[in-house]
Amino acid sequence: MVKAWINDIPVEVEPNTTILDAAKLVQVKIPTLCKHPDLKASAGCGICIVRVQGSNKMPRACCTPLEEGMHVITHDAEIVSVRKTVLELIMSNHPDECATCGRNTQCELQSLLADFGIREVPFDKFIPDLPKDASNGTIVLEPRKCIKCGRCIEVCQQMQNVWALSFLERGFKTRISPAGDITLSDSPCVRCGQCSAHCPTGAIFEFDDSPKAWEALGDPDLHCVVQIAPAVRVTIGEHFGFEPGVNLTPQIYAALRRMGFKAIFDTNFGADLTIIEEASEFVERFAHGKGTLPLITSCCPAWVDFMEKFHGDMIDHFSTAKSPHEMVGALAKTYYAEKNNIDPSKVFVVSIMPCTAKKYEIHRNPDMSSSGFQDVDISLTTRELARMIRQSGVDFNSLEGEECDHLLGDYTGAGTIFGATGGVMEAALRTAAHYVTGEKLAKLEFENVRGIQGVKETKINVAGHEVRIAVAHGLANVEYVIDKVRKAKENGEELPYHFIEVMACPGGCVGGGGQPYGVTDELRIKRAKGLYSEDEGLTLRCSHENPSVIKLYDEYLGKPLGEKSHHLLHTKYKRLPVYQR
Amino acid sequence: MDQEQLRKEVDEIVKPWEGKEGNLIMVLHQIQNRYSYVPRDISFEVAKRLNVPLARIYEVITFYNYFKLEAPGKNIVSVCLGTACYLKGAPKLIDEIEKQIGVKPGETTPDGQFHVQAVRCLGCCGLAPVITVGQKVYSAVKPEQVAGILAEYSEPATAAAAS
Structure with a gap:
């Protein structure tokens, strides 16, 4: 252990703990801007400088390890003045457009400017003339507002292994861009949105579809319906001062109804339905030898895009089941419309998702129009919904909860845990095990697939058969799993896994690219806990027990993997070039 | 340049450097010297051969003044x-x-x-x-x-x- 002092407060830490992390242990907050807890320090901005007694240098707390006997001073007049200068220098290259910026009131730079009382910038202003890129309709790049912290690049290259974003040129001319003068839509970007979730300023944010939603809600000819994803219910509260992980499902239903939606559905219902189809698929492939193993989950559109671009040889392994919200969309314009005598061309489906990639998924291929119309019309992120709730005048904090519309809204615990890494796997196992054994499972929890470890591998026993499983989240973690499968196939060895779950974002959808800002592992854990505790509290915790799903098959779909299911609930994949240009 | 010819030329340049540390910059130097710039289709081929993302290649090309992305004047x-x-x-x-x-x-x-x-x-x-x-x-x-x-x-x- 290393013993030292921070502002005369004794502190004891493991070797190689940074001054920044050590300070947190004694309730000292050193300001940071380029440093994000998910990412290794880039030491870019210099706002976290501190002083070490006996030295006249000012080391950066984010990347300087605390050493034995050190006396660290984190705050004095000179340090504060240097920090102010850092901010003033950043502002000399940053536009004064806070009022109209996508990150207004939620910008890390803006809060620091407020904290430090920066009232004017004493340096000449130079704002680079770089164009905005909204080409892919999901993520908007505004490189003029970039402060070159490098977070998005670390995220895109190391955490996600996508390599769409890079720093081009150097020095004063440094800018974020895909390789060469191409747009994001021509780049390898898989639209996971992790760059936007990690950007400290408004240089990267989600494409705002809320004007389209308001327009549809105001159109008397349209019948607007809405659904909320599993992970949204435990995160939206962060925008309204609730603790992370608090489940606000009934309040969200109520708010959406007040905003004018004619029916409130739940993507958790779609998740249960996805499980019925996907677990049936797994049983077909595993127990009856029909189809390729391992089966790989396909609910995550960024993962689908990543696979189509980088791992096209895995297409046969992919579950053909659509993602839950696409299933709900398809059924809203068929089953729901028919039952209620509504012209399906007038049904307008809005999905509230933790995700930016869903904005792309809704028109990914012709299967996303299986109802004869685009099944989901627009997809909004949690952040967009929070803004819409504020605009709507609904007092979210004191709103009485309401129920959903049951036809496509009822759900089980299996549906709700879809929002966390391992959740799809756990939900599928509950139902697949039941399909194989025909019995009720004694224990529903599969703890080995839970948690935020990047890759989780485990074996479970289903009716005397060993089922080998891998769960990966954060796209860089996928490579290890896919490599193992590929090698085993090449060498004709026994398959390392039978079933693989992948979610592109670390932590799964609770850490999605469209979720409230400021995500860290601590937050991901709290949000996931919100989902798991809802699951625990529910009487029905297996997708095949969902009465509305059972009714849907009885009345409308026939049987899982049947003809109608195949048409409405399944899709295809194809190899895509990594670069379009 | 047709694809076949391009692949052959890149192969010639890349081969001596394969598997060696710091090879990207050496390969880019030779490409720059040979063509007076680094054409995009060549960068794609180098990315494939060296198993380096295109983004990394462009980071290097645009960082150093020596490398050019466009054919220079006569x-x-x-x-x-x-x-x-x-x-x-x-x-x-x-x-x-x-x-x-x-x-x-x-x-x-x-x-x-x-x-x-x-x-x-x-x-x-x-x-x-x-x-x-x-x-x-x-x-x-x-x-x-x-x-x-x-x-x-x-x-x-x-x-x-x-x-």
């Missing part, structure tokens, strides 16, 4: 902006070049005849201000001489008028 006009040349009036030469052929440093004339670049010290401060065209050095250049120098290289052979 004649490279370098104007020295080192301290001595600068003080002796090199900025005026740059203005004059722009007046004559309409391009600034870093740009190429639309007909591809001239590429103008500003360079730091060329190592002959005693001759300041200095312009080079290709390998030829012009010393103590005055703005009024610029037109004549450029004319030596212009097509059709108006060079006769200058000499």
Whole structure:
């Protein structure tokens, strides 16, 4: 252990703990801007400088390890003045457009400017003339507002292994861009949105579809319906001062109804339905030898895009089941419309998702129009919904909860845990095990697939058969799993896994690219806990027990993997070039 | 260049460096030397051969001034902006070049005849201000001489008028 002092407060830490992390242990907050807890320090901005007694240098707390006997001073007049200068220098290259910026009131730079009382910038202003890129309709790049912290690049290259974003040129001319003068839509970007979730300023944010939603809600000819994803219910509260992980499902239903939606559905219902189809698929492939193993989950559109671009040889392994919200969309314009005598061309489906990639998924291929119309019309992120709730005048904090519309809204615990890494796997196992054994499972929890470890591998026993499983989240973690499968196939060895779950974002959808800002592992854990505790509290915790799903098959779909299911609930994949240009 | 030819040429360049640490920059150097720039289709091929993301290749290319992304003009006009040349009036030469052929440093004339670049010290401060065209050095250049120098290289052979 290393013993030292921070502002005369004794502190004891493991070797190689940074001054920044050590300070947190004694309730000292050193300001940071380029440093994000998910990412290794880039030491870019210099706002976290501190002083070490006996030295006249000012080391950066984010990347300087605390050493034995050190006396660290984190705050004095000179340090504060240097920090102010850092901010003033950043502002000399940053536009004064806070009022109209996508990150207004939620910008890390803006809060620091407020904290430090920066009232004017004493340096000449130079704002680079770089164009905005909204080409892919999901993520908007505004490189003029970039402060070159490098977070998005670390995220895109190391955490996600996508390599769409890079720093081009150097020095004063440094800018974020895909390789060469191409747009994001021509780049390898898989639209996971992790760059936007990690950007400290408004240089990267989600494409705002809320004007389209308001327009549809105001159109008397349209019948607007809405659904909320599993992970949204435990995160939206962060925008309204609730603790992370608090489940606000009934309040969200109520708010959406007040905003004018004619029916409130739940993507958790779609998740249960996805499980019925996907677990049936797994049983077909595993127990009856029909189809390729391992089966790989396909609910995550960024993962689908990543696979189509980088791992096209895995297409046969992919579950053909659509993602839950696409299933709900398809059924809203068929089953729901028919039952209620509504012209399906007038049904307008809005999905509230933790995700930016869903904005792309809704028109990914012709299967996303299986109802004869685009099944989901627009997809909004949690952040967009929070803004819409504020605009709507609904007092979210004191709103009485309401129920959903049951036809496509009822759900089980299996549906709700879809929002966390391992959740799809756990939900599928509950139902697949039941399909194989025909019995009720004694224990529903599969703890080995839970948690935020990047890759989780485990074996479970289903009716005397060993089922080998891998769960990966954060796209860089996928490579290890896919490599193992590929090698085993090449060498004709026994398959390392039978079933693989992948979610592109670390932590799964609770850490999605469209979720409230400021995500860290601590937050991901709290949000996931919100989902798991809802699951625990529910009487029905297996997708095949969902009465509305059972009714849907009885009345409308026939049987899982049947003809109608195949048409409405399944899709295809194809190899895509990594670069379009 | 057809795909087959391109692959063959990249193969020639990449082969000696395969598996060696720091090979990307060496490979890019050879490409730059061979083609006078790094064409995008070659970068794609290098990415494949070295298993390096295209983004990394572009980070390197755009970081170092040495690498170019566009085919340079036939004649490279370098104007020295080192301290001595600068003080002796090199900025005026740059203005004059722009007046004559309409391009600034870093740009190429639309007909591809001239590429103008500003360079730091060329190592002959005693001759300041200095312009080079290709390998030829012009010393103590005055703005009024610029037109004549450029004319030596212009097509059709108006060079006769200058000499």
